[in-house]
Amino acid sequence: MRRDETLRMTTYGNIFQLLLERVSEDAGWVLQIVHNTRGAGLTEAELVAELDQARVSGVQRHLKNLEDLGLVVCVESIWKTTWTGAGVSNWRTQLLSAEEGQTVAEPREGENGHHPGPECNEFRAALFSPGYCWCCRPRNKHSSEAIKAAERLLKQR
Numbered sequence: 001m002r003r004d005e006t007l008r009m010t011t012y013g014n015i016f017q018l019l020l021e022r023v024s025e026d027a028g029w030v031l032q033i034v035h036n037t038r039g040a041g042l043t044e045a046e047l048v049a050e051l052d053q054a055r056v057s058g059v060q061r062h063l064k065n066l067e068d069l070g071l072v073v074c075v076e077s078i079w080k081t082t083w084t085g086a087g088v089s090n091w092r093t094q095l096l097s098a099e100e101g102q103t104v105a106e107p108r109e110g111e112n113g114h115h116p117g118p119e120c121n122e123f124r125a126a127l128f129s130p131g132y133c134w135c136c137r138p139r140n141k142h143s144s145e146a147i148k149a150a151e152r153l154l155k156q157r
């Protein structure tokens with residue numbers, strides 16, 4: 001079974017998964033490149049050149065498709081991911097980074113893995129950003145993790 005078919009057979013129900021199901025594999029790459037080059041200010045021509053190296057064609061068509069889904073916007077001829085687009089890109093990477101059959105942590109409401117999310121007490125590993133949670137905070141900033149660490153320390157004594 002091909003990897004992308006595996007992805008599409010997941011039973012995750014978060015909003016990013018639902019949107020990802022409407023994005024083709026190549027458009028997914030386009031989304032990832034736009035997300036990863038955020039701040040670099042790539043023009044559309046530079047973006048096309050970048051994706052050419054990754055052997056992705058039809059970039060303009062994919063960008064239009066992603067724009068229609070509200071995942072990217074073009075501001076002064078620079079493409080950027082929206083809040084939701086960043087979430088879909090991170091969720092896509094989360095699935096791609098997972099080991100075969102591994103269940104991965106899902107984002108909660110208000111989280112996209114890129115902008116700091118609401119208060120969070122439970123560390124949920126963001127595979128796209130090792131050491132961090134979907135809420136964008138490191139493991140040790142979660143109070144439940146502090147308690148677990150204290151318990152481990154007490155057991156050692």
Ligand SMILES: [Zn+2]
Pocket residue numbers: 120121122123124133134135136137142
């Ligand atoms: Zn968290």
